[in-house]
Amino acid sequence: MSNRATAQKKPSKVESLKEKSNFLREPILTELQLDTTHFSEDGIQILKFHGSYQQDNRDNRKKGQEKDYQFMLRTRSPGGFIPPQLYLTLERLSEEYGNHTLRTTTRQGYQIHGILKKDLKTVISNIVKSMGSTLGACGDLNRNVMAPPAPYKNSPEYQLAWEYADKIADLLTPQTGAYYEIWLDGEKAISAEEAPEVKAARQKNGNGTIFTDSVEPIYGTHYMPRKFKCCVTVPGDNSVDIYTHDLSLVVITNKKGELQGFNILAGGGLGRTHRKEQTFARAADEIGFVAKNDVFDLVKAVVATQRDYGDRTDRRHARLKYLINDWGVEKFRNKVEEYFGKKLKPFKKLPQWKYEDYLGWHEQGDGKLFLGISIENGRVKNEGDFQLKNALKKVIEKYELPTRLTPNHNAIIYEIEPQWQEDIEKIFLSHGVEINPDNVNHLTRYAMACPALPTCGLATTESERIIPSILTRIDSLLAKLGMAEETFVIRMTGCPNGCARPYMAELGFVGDSPNVYQIWLGGCPNQTRLARPYVDKLNIAELETFLEPLLVYFRDSKKKKETFGQFCHRVGFDALRTFANEYQPNEENVMKKTTKKSRGTRNEHRISVNDEWYQKLKTISKNDNKPMSQIVSEALENYFTNQ
Template sequence: GAYYEIWLDGEKVISAEEHPDVKAARQRNTNGTIFPHNEEPIYGDRYMPRKFKCCVTVPGDNSVDLFSQDLTLVVITDEQGNLEGFNIYAGGGLGRTHNKEETFARLADEIGFVQAADVYEAVKAIVATQRDYGDRYNRRHARLKYLIHDWGVEKFKAKVEEYFGKPLEPFRPLPPWRYKDFLGWHPQGDGKFFYGLSIANGRILDRGNFKLKSALRKIVEEFQLPLRVTPHQNLLLCEVSPDQREAIQHILEEHGVRDVTALDPLERYSMACPALPTCGLAITESERAIPGVLERIRRLMNRLGLQNEHFVIRMTGCPNGCARPYLAELGFVGIVPDTYQVWLGGSPDQTRLAEVYMERLPLAELETALEPLLVFYRDRHQPGESFGDFCHRVGIPALRQFAANYVPSSAPKRYRVDVRADQYQQLKALAAAKGLSLAALTREAIQRYLEQARSTNQE
């Protein structure tokens, strides 16, 4: 019941009643899926063995990273658009622990199809299976993904069907999954519009001329729009009538909030978890480090002639995988301070697991590590092939071999400049705070100084 109440400053501000159908479905006792006389009929008197993540999507739309979820329902309609039922996936999950091979990221499997009228019973059957057979001894082994991994899909399905009381129908064919972020203006289909707003790493703030927080406050106060939070840490402003569009666009521009067309796609498709200083489990920086990392990768790509390319980059401060790095084309997973495991080979639409390419990359060596991979990709990818698909096709051993034999040909000549000790210390501290290498920060500082000097001269 706690999930149906939101308390703020000691007052209950939102309390939602369950839909009568949901309430009835929860209470219905099919084949032992519930504890009939318990206040919480499905859980009983204790929680599930571990977190249990669910999502719902429509065919072709993988904006929810469905392969990372414990349970996914895919809405299946007939040709007229009437709801027929749901395809079910189960057993995805990303959290793992470094150096413990028995913990791993896993993609969800296709389980079957259920008619719309049976969906509550099917979900209860899956939840009951994990509730009753999920591991309650070892927390690291308690997710549904391990139960399905240990049993295999067939045994899992058979147990679910016992609770469900009949066979699941065969999984319905689906079109390929695509990652969609719905940024910018889109018609809702009812005459109104919604606007997808990119929020870098989900952090809503005002900083300098960029006043995202103020813009959002103004929009919500003026138009009372419902907001949706997306799994990619963005926001959708919903229910916008055609005559409000211009005013909303104006508020965003006036507050320095960039339109999606002004975003570097590296940033648009990237994601980082909160990590330091918010998360007690963090080993490395993530949210605060990723802007500098993206900037450095973009600079490197520009130098290598890859200015028109982009791919999905995700970073986390520990192996729990909150920003889902194991599904990215290039994933960074914090392992020891300032050092990351590098994962490669996920797909642009998050339908394939990445693999470990490098166990420890100190962030200071980012360019040295990535340059060979990007050059290999630049020179050898097939037309239209993304970086992640390329890495997957050639395979980790070939990538490692290419990197080992790589001789940087295009490396610019390097020059040395002396700085005072106190300047050095300040630069070092600033570089650490920004997640940049000392060299990158110093180059940037000098560049800014030169630009300033040039514009002063021109004036």
């Protein structure tokens, strides 16, 4: 076994499964031939490497009956790139074999839920034949490599980020033939040719970075101790949540836009376990700078360090963040430099990070346009008058347009000719899809939630299904307090593994048990600081009672342009708790700021309408591209004028 640091301890069971799998073939190859609805526990672990999780619909569990087994498939899509033929194939497969929806992930891929075991081979082979892949989208290896989704053709940095996201993804792709043998009967689909420098780098030994004469030169028999996550971005663009990855690279160019090299960060990761303090969320550290010609050797050196010294005895302690936390940055850097064969250069100074969501219309820089579409919780679906799935299909099919999925599970359609803009707008609006980001709810726009129940096997409570009602309640509370214009980053997960990155949010909900969440506060809008746990267990029924004093304190004591997360971090949790304990809800507290025009707040009087009228208002609003409040005001003005 390659692990040197834990050689005297007993490896975890998964290590043995990887060793016996014949490079990810078994027991998948054998069990796929069986007339069963699910794989064995051993099979489930190896299936992950092929991009699939075995799940069951917990809403359908009945005592004494077999579980409603189904499978989630996840695409490997470096930089979020989805060619038109792949989207159309995924859309079709989700209708024929899935649950009729697609899910954009927070790592810029698509997920199809609800696939049956007997259909897995058909679905995967169709994906591969349409320029897609699921290989390595899950499992103990490098996951989907992220990059900013903005298709700026006149910005060399953005094009370089895409290029190197692709190349690093290729470098770290499993080399075993198991994937094609199992799912395509050995037929390797035609795909883009790997760059020669990537092929050469994979076989270059350096100082022990590869296993010579191995099927897997970089990974070896046991692959990685746990999942490994990478991203490539440009200075200032933190659409990728740069501090949350095992390895992050920042493109550094000269004044002419020519690539010089990359800043390197390492050791980020968010997964943890409630009330086990040895597990924790961690932000990445600055490691150094590497010249462009050495970048693949550096990536391999980081991977080899984690591969050989990461903890293979305790999977809760197996991520790179724990190795760096245990060793310290200096020892880690020294070990990386041993594999790398030279010293790293100092980390280059960077501008401040800023989060961008790229919603709405933008120019690409080459005369064409791109359009960012907000996808609530990443769920691409058709529901009533809201027909996002059909709208995307129609636009992509008609104009053969590529898309880039964003790290905040939205989508960007690009390469749009200006003369197509009006028609594309009409298609989306006629399908009930809002394309003006100013009309997207201010909380929904910056919120994320993981799928959680009913399909995720790790979920302890709701997330995607409940967050719309949570945001509505928070929105109502803000209006009640005269803070209707305030917005902040809200993220929710159904368990502590952190798939929607709640530990970087200004207000994070982390599922603990049914209807109960741990609350994290103090992150910032640009995701450059970890939040901290504020309340261990909050029943979601008590949300308003919990949140009102904190919002009142923020409203009355914040600095100019300070956001909720920044305020919580500045004043500290002791001050928040003191104020909350002494807070007395009364009309004076609630109304204190509602009559003032400062700080961007406004007077708001809310009235209720029945659901039928609300749905009609919503439809008119989308069709006429007008806020609902404007439509109501015009109707009232007309009513009183004619009295």
